[in-house]
Amino acid sequence: MEYNIFGRTGMKVSDIGFGAWAIGGKGWGDGSSDRDAVEALNVSWEKGINLYDTCDAYGDGHSEILIGEFLKGRRETSVIVTKGGTNYRLPERSKNFNRDYLMMCLEESLRRLQTDYVDVYLLHVPDADWQDRAAVLETLKEMKQSGKVRFAGLAMWGAGDTMHALERDHDRVIDVLECPFNILNKSNLEVVKLAKERNIAVMTSQPLASGILTGKYREGARFAEGDNRRGFWSEERFEAVRPDMEIVEACTAETGLSMGHLALAYNMTYPGISCVIPGAKNAAQALDNAAATGLRLSSEIMERLSSTKGFVF
Template sequence: MQYTTLGHTGLVISRLAFGAMTFGEGQLVPGVMNKIDQSIADQMVNQALDAGINLFDTADAYTNGQSEMMLGKALGDRRDQAVIATKVGFRTGNAITNTGLSYRHILASAEASLKRLGTDYIDLYQIHIPDPLTPPEETVRALDDLVRRGLVRYVGFCNLQAWRAARLLGLQERQNYARFVGAQMYYSLLGRDLEHEIVPFVEDTGIGVLVWSPLAGGFLSGKYTRENPTPEGARLNEFKLPPIDVEKGYEVVDVLKEIAQNHGATPAQVAIAWMLTKPFVSSVIIGANKMQHLDDNLGAIKLNLSASEIDQLETLTKPQLLYPGWMQAMGWDAKVKASLDAEWG
């Protein structure tokens, strides 16, 4: 396993993280049923720990809280080896207040997550989605209170636009609150939108990125093909998240298969290995609903892509700049730049 620190913190985390979203028995979201019981969860968690993974990600909303409960039980007396990350924001009950990022809901959700996880503290507590109603001042105050009470060690965000994250971070710094150290975001060879605004933001602020769905919902594993676009039992058949350009996806998978063949690897391993070359990525979250999927994803950490292979994938999937992105280079005055280039060599 490879390790790094999460953003500008001293928290050492594995470059691969284990995602427990698939834990539980029942509906995850409409159209998607989880089928992992405690015995399989125990096997997966222990295999991940034995492979050197120490970061485990879950959320209070995953399968009605079952994911947190099963993860906590699976870790058991190995809790001290684990960095537990969980989230708040999605609906967790029938009451109208059982959702969002209000002070009330954040504190109640954190306390409930602690009970389900069977632990005294959460290592990384993340706001899962934006809340259009709660003032940001209220949200950051709630997160800071959890840290001051010792219930949470670090705080992070997921799925926010850069301007929203910047506003919250600015409030945290102004009030001397616990600041964001992690950003859990979707990123893959078929979804590089992150590079437009979020990547410059996190690089400037020292926030580490935790990637979810590095295989674009499983599409980059290669099981979706032109001949069989909807394989039986595949999650994207019913739950089309993240959105992808399918035709572009087939083109990318063809290249992944070619590179994989050169290494005796799989397309999924190549897709994850490419992501691990990104300096702004602290950890890549791998999930699984079968043990063989976990085995395969773990193999990505040993795969070293050549510079030409990385460049091939970069060129094929490079996102088109959005305005005002394509105006930014014009900020360099040609005469000044030429003078500085001569001076700096």
């Protein structure tokens, strides 16, 4: 496993991390269990992965419970990233970034994770209005001062709300950013560039475009009710990225890499990205993710993959 310096935090993290959304048990199709999840975690650890990215809302706390139990005895050599701000306790999920709610979320996450601190605490997609209305950067600053959070930041989707926060972060509270980034989605390109300038660590989620860039799902794929991909990956979106997928397939053939490894390598080659966090529901997926460590693409292949039009949020 190869390791990178995680921005200005100074931590060394594996270039492939473990995305723990799927092991929460909700929203990513059938065929997974806690046993599968633990096997995936074991394989990842054995292969040198030391960063585990979870959230209180993943499986309504279940992902954090699994991570906490698994990392007992491994805490000092692991990097735990978790998030708060999505109120999953309500019948209809909503956002809440008020100071008292986030402080409660942090305490509950610490209990589930069986630790007295987290390495990185991220706010889970606060839009510009919430950022200003709830003074979220002040809350993050307080969390760091408490010693229960070593480093803090934001987990975001589109670039607009992220740039809004960065423009107002005069005290440099934001140490880490997490954002979706892949061959088909470069919405956060400017975010990655600015973060590199400021030495902010960047973790990229959805490097495999929710499985699309593994080649497993193609036009005509249908996702079950409750699957997070159902609304987003419509027939129209598959059709829209068809020309891009042709470029991906050509580059796959030329490099000799699997499509999934090509996609992970694209992220790891991109300047400013410290850690790529694909998800894994079982040992086979975890093993395949870890096997991509150290892969880097030529400038020619990067240029061709960067020419894809993809989509924006």
